[in-house]
Amino acid sequence: MASGLTLKELSKQEDRFTHGHRMCAGCGAPIVVKMVLLATEGPVIAANATGCLEVSSCISEYTAWKIPWIHTAFENAAATLSGVETMYRSLKKRGRIDKDVKFIAFGGDGGTYDIGFQSLSGAMERGHDMIYVCYDNGAYMNTGIQRSSATPLGADTTTCPAGDVVPGKLRSRKNLTKIMAAHNIPYAAQASPSHWMDLIKKVQKAHSYQGPKFLNIISPCNRGWRSKTNDAITLSRLAVNTCYWPLYEIDNGVTKITSTPKEKLPIADFMKPQGRFKHVFAPGNEWLLEKIQQEVDAEWEKLQKEAKCG
Amino acid sequence: MAKVVAVTGNEAVAEALRQVNPDVCGIYPITPQTDMMQRYASFINNGKVDTEAVLVESEHSSMSACIGASAAGGRVVTATSSTGLALMWEMLHIASGDRLPIIMPVVNRALSAPLNIHGDHSDAMGARDTGWIQIWSENGQEAYDNTIQAFRIGEHMDIRLPAMVCMDGFIISHSIERMEYLEDAEVKKFVGEFKNLHPLLDLDKPKSYGPLILTDLFHEYKRAQHEVMTKVKGVVLEVAGEFEKLSGRKYGLFESYRLEDADIALVILNSAAGTSKDVVDAFRDRGIKAGLLKPRLFRPFPYEEVAAALKNTKAVCVMDRADSFGGYGPLFMEVSSALYQLRNRPALINKIYGLGGRDYLPSHAELVLNELDGIAKGGKINVFKEYIGVRE
Numbered sequence: 271m272a273s274g275l276t277l278k279e280l281s282k283q284e285d286r287f288t289h290g291h292r293m294c295a296g297c298g299a300p301i302v303v304k305m306v307l308l309a310t311e312g313p314v315i316a317a318n319a320t321g322c323l324e325v326s327s328c329i330s331e332y333t334a335w336k337i338p339w340i341h342t343a344f345e346n347a348a349a350t351l352s353g354v355e356t357m358y359r360s361l362k363k364r365g366r367i368d369k370d371v372k373f374i375a376f377g378g379d380g381g382t383y384d385i386g387f388q389s390l391s392g393a394m395e396r397g398h399d400m401i402y403v404c405y406d407n408g409a410y411m412n413t414g415i416q417r418s419s420a421t422p423l424g425a426d427t428t429t430c431p432a433g434d435v436v437p438g439k440l441r442s443r444k445n446l447t448k449i450m451a452a453h454n455i456p457y458a459a460q461a462s463p464s465h466w467m468d469l470i471k472k473v474q475k476a477h478s479y480q481g482p483k484f485l486n487i488i489s490p491c492n493r494g495w496r497s498k499t500n501d502a503i504t505l506s507r508l509a510v511n512t513c514y515w516p517l518y519e520i521d522n523g524v525t526k527i528t529s530t531p532k533e534k535l536p537i538a539d540f541m542k543p544q545g546r547f548k549h550v551f552a553p554g555n556e557w558l559l560e561k562i563q564q565e566v567d568a569e570w571e572k573l574q575k576e577a578k579c580g
Numbered sequence: 581m582a583k584v585v586a587v588t589g590n591e592a593v594a595e596a597l598r599q600v601n602p603d604v605c606g607i608y609p610i611t612p613q614t615d616m617m618q619r620y621a622s623f624i625n626n627g628k629v630d631t632e633a634v635l636v637e638s639e640h641s642s643m644s645a646c647i648g649a650s651a652a653g654g655r656v657v658t659a660t661s662s663t664g665l666a667l668m669w670e671m672l673h674i675a676s677g678d679r680l681p682i683i684m685p686v687v688n689r690a691l692s693a694p695l696n697i698h699g700d701h702s703d704a705m706g707a708r709d710t711g712w713i714q715i716w717s718e719n720g721q722e723a724y725d726n727t728i729q730a731f732r733i734g735e736h737m738d739i740r741l742p743a744m745v746c747m748d749g750f751i752i753s754h755s756i757e758r759m760e761y762l763e764d765a766e767v768k769k770f771v772g773e774f775k776n777l778h779p780l781l782d783l784d785k786p787k788s789y790g791p792l793i794l795t796d797l798f799h800e801y802k803r804a805q806h807e808v809m810t811k812v813k814g815v816v817l818e819v820a821g822e823f824e825k826l827s828g829r830k831y832g833l834f835e836s837y838r839l840e841d842a843d844i845a846l847v848i849l850n851s852a853a854g855t856s857k858d859v860v861d862a863f864r865d866r867g868i869k870a871g872l873l874k875p876r877l878f879r880p881f882p883y884e885e886v887a888a889a890l891k892n893t894k895a896v897c898v899m900d901r902a903d904s905f906g907g908y909g910p911l912f913m914e915v916s917s918a919l920y921q922l923r924n925r926p927a928l929i930n931k932i933y934g935l936g937g938r939d940y941l942p943s944h945a946e947l948v949l950n951e952l953d954g955i956a957k958g959g960k961i962n963v964f965k966e967y968i969g970v971r972e
Contacts (some may be wrong), residue, residue, distance in 0.1 A: 341790035349641035353648025392637030
């Protein structure tokens with residue numbers, strides 16, 4: 271398993287999320303899942319919220335999952351997995367299972383920030399031993415790019431379209447990583463597939479703690495972001511380097527920025543390659559770009575202060 | 581040796597669950613079920629059982645967790661009422677679609693609005709198309725007995741379906757009755773060890789639960805669910821036969837009360853059947869051949885057997901403690917479908933009674949039986965569906 275953290279070492283490992291899935295070319299989600307599973311040693315059971323990943327990875331008699339996997343509905347991956355994990359504890363206590371098993375839930379931002387928020391909060395509060403991984407692509411992509419509470423300020427989606435009167439989404443994102451940390455769980459972190467070593471270390475660290483852990487991983491969607499099919503990694507790196515998606519962890523209450531950009535780039539660098547922000551650069555919408563930049567700066571400042579305090 | 585006790589319905593069902601000692605239990609409060617699951621939580625925290633509880637944050641999560649636990653591989657229970665069952669609705673279909681034998685006592689209560697915490701059958705009737713087996717209970721004894729039998733029925737290797745055991749909120753859940761408990765060892769032996777089928781926790785043979793299935797195979801999956809339902813009646817009778825040997829208490833698909841030679845009959849579920857039986861007796865004393873049919877297995881509904889039991893009657897009233905607004909009461913629709921297959925059918929009327937815990941009185945049964953007597957003697961039907969016991 272993930273003994274040495276080199277690409278060469280990792281490439282020798284067995285894929286537990288295999289080829290044959292039907293995710294779009296260039297989607298970030300299967301990269302995220304692959305990395306998370308590469309960083310996971312030993313037996314693991316996964317749960318999946320309804321969404322792109324789920325509908326594209328297990329269809330009729332075909333499955334891309336080489337590990338036990340369960341999907342039940344949209345809003346309850348955490349609750350479903352909490353049941354699996356509880357049965358595991360019960361059978362272990364009764365001597366009917368002896369292996370040590372890890373548990374990972376995967377959900378998109380719609381299934382995590384919005385409709386699955388309550389069941390996620392409940393599972394975290396109850397202390398189930400699991401990692402909940404949100405692959406955050408910033409909208410309901412599976413149903414055709416609708417606004418979620420993870421959709422960034424200014425973005426054009428099909429339910430907050432950039433129109434003549436309203437220029438896309440006028441509300442800011444929910445800061446779910448911090449909300450999860452506020453449950454006083456042992457570990458919450460943000461990661462990006464562009465920074466694969468950071469991501470893998472975070473998964474390994476999360477597994478090292480008993481109890482509920484939360485990982486928020488940015489996952490570019492070229493369909494929804496209106497970007498090129500080959501720039502998922504480029505865009506996720508720009509998200510980090512513009513401080514739109516800072517890489518940090520809250521480890522038992524201690525905030526640490528795990529990768530600081532050498533040079534903090536303007537947010538426009540992240541937005542320009544994405545068609546969903548095209549209107550923000552149109553004459554008359556300068557105020558919106560300015561507001562987005564101010565917001566990113568303010569959040570970054572806040573995070574740095576929190577990290578200084580430890 | 582049976583133990584004679586005086587307990588509430590909730591207490592009796594909690595006791596049945598204690599004797600079964602399932603692997604996982606989903607717990608969430610809702611009146612009037614709360615008292616059952618808090619008793620169970622007390623069993624856990626006092627070491628009377630070694631079940632692992634999931635103390636969920638909603639009924640939706642309770643059923644989700646139960647589905648996860650059942651798919652993982654093991655015996656799973658939860659309990660609910662009313663809006664709690666309604667909140668589970670989406671997941672009820674998933675439990676049955678995934679063929680997971682979760683057992684769930686349902687303490688029947690009205691659905692909002694207006695908000696009402698008392699007993700009627702709107703909750704479970706609203707869940708009748710979810711693919712669950714439904715077993716209904718007149719009193720605490722039946723609720724206790726049905727709960728124990730439900731494990732054998734739902735978990736049967738030919739069935740593998742979730743089952744709900746219904747009893748009336750407050751009227752049964754909170755009333756103290758005399759009843760008999762089986763010995764712990766007898767219950768343990770009767771329900772037997774849980775047999776796994778495709779557990780997620782079989783790590784050497786990974787399974788994927790909950791695929792996307794579109795037009796190619798979905799229809800076949802649903803037909804399989806339909807077909808398994810046709811086998812349930814046989815298993816219910818087989819389990820009832822074994823249970824009778826153990827307890828001396830006889831159960832069937834429904835109870836026929838003085839129905840053999842009856843001219844007029846009531847079809848009525850749960851606690852109100854008890855009240856009605858006294859009135860049936862009073863009519864018999866007056867020389868009127870009255871009878872009663874109390875359904876026990878509502879899903880799957882035993883159409884042929886119900887038709888056979890009612891075929892010689894002249895007039896029947898189906899009493900519903902729930903309404904399908906704009907339609908007949910849900911029980912009426914089933915009995916009506918059953919009787920349609922008969923060449924000579926009794927006259928059939930529908931009364932809606934007791935919503936939101938409105939008392940069902942002997943005088944109500946008397947009024948209905950008198951009306952049926954008039955119809956049986958050649959009188960005409962004035963109204964097919966009518967609310968009774970209404971304040972005007």
